[in-house]
Amino acid sequence: MAFKTLATLLSIVATLQVSNAAVIKRVTCSTGQVTANAACCALFPIIDDIQTNLFDGGECGEEVHESLRLTFHDAIGIGSNGGGGADGSMIIFEDIETNFHANLGVDEIVDAQKPFIAKHNITPGDFIQLAGAIGVSNCPGAPQLNVFIGRAPATAPAPDLTVPEPFDSVDSILARFADAGNFSPQEVVALLASHTVAAADHVDPTIPGTPFDSTPEIFDTQFFIETQLRGTSFPGTAGNQGEVMSPLKGEIRLQSDSELARDSRTACEWQSFVNNQAKIQSAFKAAFAKMTILGHQASDLIDCSDVVPVPKANTKAATFPAGLSNADVEQACATTPFPTLGTDPGPVTSVAPVPPS
Ligand code: HEM
Numbered sequence: 299m300a301f302k303t304l305a306t307l308l309s310i311v312a313t314l315q316v317s318n319a320a321v322i323k324r325v326t327c328s329t330g331q332v333t334a335n336a337a338c339c340a341l342f343p344i345i346d347d348i349q350t351n352l353f354d355g356g357e358c359g360e361e362v363h364e365s366l367r368l369t370f371h372d373a374i375g376i377g378s379n380g381g382g383g384a385d386g387s388m389i390i391f392e393d394i395e396t397n398f399h400a401n402l403g404v405d406e407i408v409d410a411q412k413p414f415i416a417k418h419n420i421t422p423g424d425f426i427q428l429a430g431a432i433g434v435s436n437c438p439g440a441p442q443l444n445v446f447i448g449r450a451p452a453t454a455p456a457p458d459l460t461v462p463e464p465f466d467s468v469d470s471i472l473a474r475f476a477d478a479g480n481f482s483p484q485e486v487v488a489l490l491a492s493h494t495v496a497a498a499d500h501v502d503p504t505i506p507g508t509p510f511d512s513t514p515e516i517f518d519t520q521f522f523i524e525t526q527l528r529g530t531s532f533p534g535t536a537g538n539q540g541e542v543m544s545p546l547k548g549e550i551r552l553q554s555d556s557e558l559a560r561d562s563r564t565a566c567e568w569q570s571f572v573n574n575q576a577k578i579q580s581a582f583k584a585a586f587a588k589m590t591i592l593g594h595q596a597s598d599l600i601d602c603s604d605v606v607p608v609p610k611a612n613t614k615a616a617t618f619p620a621g622l623s624n625a626d627v628e629q630a631c632a633t634t635p636f637p638t639l640g641t642d643p644g645p646v647t648s649v650a651p652v653p654p655s
Contacts (some may be wrong), residue, residue, distance in 0.1 A: 313412035321641045330563050331605075337447065342417045344425075345432055345605060352410060353433055355386055358515045360507070360559040360655050362433035363465035363496050367428035371493070372423070373592045375456025376396045377477040382452050383593020385421025389415065391455035400461035402500045423449035429457050431606050437495050439575060439612025440517035441583035446591055446599035464501065464540030464552040471554060479592050481585070487567045488581035489589065490555065495520040498550050501541050505534035508650035510548040514618055517609070519578050519616045522571040525551060525559045526625045526636065527618075543627065546619055548649035565630035573616035615639075621646035 326332050327339030349356050352365075368388065375395070376383035388395045389408050394406040402504045415425045431443035460478065462471045475481035481489070481555050497514055499506040511521040529543030544551040559568045571578050591599060619628070620642040627636045 300340035304445050312585040315444050333602065333604050335600050335602065337600050338605050339417065341428065341445070341447070341602055343606045344414065344420060344428065347418070348429055349436075350412055352414060352429065354655055355434055356436050357655075358433070358495060358517075360497075360652055361407065361410060362436055363413070363428045363514070363652065364404075365426075365433040366492055366495065368404060368407050368411070369422040369427050369590065370489070371401055371461050372426050372456075374462075374474075374478050375460045376593050377474070379457045379458060379460070380454075381460055381593075382458035383479075384423055384427055384590055384591055385449055385452035386424075386426060387452035387454070388554075388586050389422040389426065389458050390452045391646055394455040395524075398458045398461065400459075400463050409508070417641045418476050420447070421449055421451050423452065431586075431590070432500060434517065435607045437515065437517040437603060437610060438607040439579070440495075441579035441586075442603070442606050444587045444590060444601070444603040444606050445606055446594075446596065447528065448599040449594060462554065463636075464554045466485040466554060468563070471558070474562065478589060483563045484567050485585045485588065487558065487571070487635050490558065491517075491521070491571065493552075493555060494518060494578070498552075500530070501550060502538045502550065504533040505550070505651070507654060508533050508548065509649055510550060510552070510555065512546060512549060512649045516614075517578070518613055518614070519530075519573055519575060520610050521555075521568065521569050522559075522578075523616055523618065523639070524549065524569055524571075525555050526569065526628060526630065527622060528628050529556070536552070545622060547647075548651065560630040562630075562632070566598070566633060568601040569634065573639060575612060601616045616641050619646075620644050 320423055324332050325336045329342045331342050350362050372388040375381040392408050398420055402620035415422055431445045434440045434443055462474050472483055475486045493510040494517055497507050497509040509525050513520050527545035530545055532545055533548055540553050542551050542553045542556045558564045607633055616639055618639055618641040623641050629636055
C-alpha cells in the first residue's frame with residue numbers, strides 16, 4: 299500500500315517536472331512578452347503595428363473582415379490543378395491572382411497589407427495568416443485562432459478557379475473543399491462561420507458594405523439563424539449573380555450560404571451552430587487551423603498561437619431579429635427541430651452597412 303502511494307507520488311512529481319520543463323522552455327522577448335518559441339518574438343512588433351495602423355486601434359471592422367477573407371483566398375489556392383496553398387501567392391502574384399473573378403475586391407486588402415510586409419521581416423504567406431488571426435481576435439465571441447510561421451514565399455501563382463463562387467452548386471463547393479484539403483462537409487460549414495463577421499462590396503455593387511448578418515462586428519451565431527429565415531426581398535437591386543433574397547432590410551444573402559443551409563448534407567450541421575457559441579468557437583478554430591497551413595506540414599512550421607490575444611466573450615444569447623420568429627424559419631434539417639429562440643424587442647429596423655474606413 300505504502301509502496302503504491304510512493305509510486306503515485308513519484309509519478310505526480312514526474313508529471314510536474316514535465317509541465318515545469320514546458321514552462322521553462324517559454325522565452326521572454328526583448329519587448330517583455332512571453333511566448334513558447336524565441337522565433338515568435340518577432341511577431342509582437344508586427345501585431346502592435348497592424349492593430350494600430352491596419353485595424354484602426356483594434357476594431358472588428360472592414361479591414362479585419364477583408365483580412366479574414368484573404369486568409370481563405372490565399373490558402374484555398376491548392377489542389378489537383380496545382381497551387382501552393384497558404385503561401386502568399388495572392389500578394390506575390392497579385393497581378394495575376396487578384397484578377398481572377400472570385401477574387402474581386404481582394405486587391406484592396408492586398409494593397410493595404412503590402413506596406414506592413416515590406417516594413418517587417420515576414421513572408422507574405424505568414425503575414426496573411428497572422429493578420430487574419432489577429433484581426434479576428436478583435437471580434438467579441440471569436441475563438442483564439444492558431445498562428446504558425448515558417449511558410450516560404452510562393453514561387454508560382456495559384457491556378458484560377460480554386461476559390462468557390464457564390465453561384466456554385468453545393469456539389470461543386472463540397473468537391474472543391476475536398477480537393478483543396480480533404481475538408482468534410484461539416485468542416486465547410488464550420489469555415490462559413492467566418493461570414494458572421496462579413497459583408498459584401500461586389501455582389502450588389504450598388505450597396506457596398508452590406509453584411510451577411512445583423513451583427514457583422516460580433517463573432518456570434520446570428521449568421522446561422524438569419525440564413526435559415528425565409529428570404530423576402532433584395533437589399534439593393536434584384537438579379538445579381540450569386541445573390542438570393544434575404545429576410546432583413548440591409549442584409550445580403552449569398553446563394554451558396556442559402557443552399558448550404560438547406561442541403562441535406564449540410565443543413566443539420568448548419569442548424570447545430572444556432573445559439574451554440576461554444577461550438578462556433580471550437581469548430582471554426584479547428585477548421586481554420588487546418589486551412590491556415592494548407593500546402594504545409596504543421597511539423598515544418600513554428601506554432602506561435604500564444605501571440606494571439608484572447609478575444610472578448612460574447613455573452614448575448616442568439617435571437618430572431620425584431621419582427622421575426624420560429625414561424626419564419628425554413629426548416630431544412632430533417633431530424634432536429636430548429637431551436638426555440640426569443641425575438642429582439644422593438645420595431646423592425648434595417649441592418650446598417652459596415653462603414654468603410
Ligand atoms: C462556399 C465558400 C465561400 C463562398 C462562395 C464565399 C463567397 C463570398 C463572397 C461572394 C463574399 C463577398 C465579397 C464582396 O462582394 O465583397 C464573401 C465575403 C467574405 N468571405 Fe466568403 N465565401 C466562402 C467561404 C469563406 C471562407 C471559408 C472564409 C474564411 C474562412 C470566408 C470569409 C469571408 C469574409 C470574412 C468575407 C467578408 C469580407 C468583407 O467584409 O470585406 N468566406 N465571401
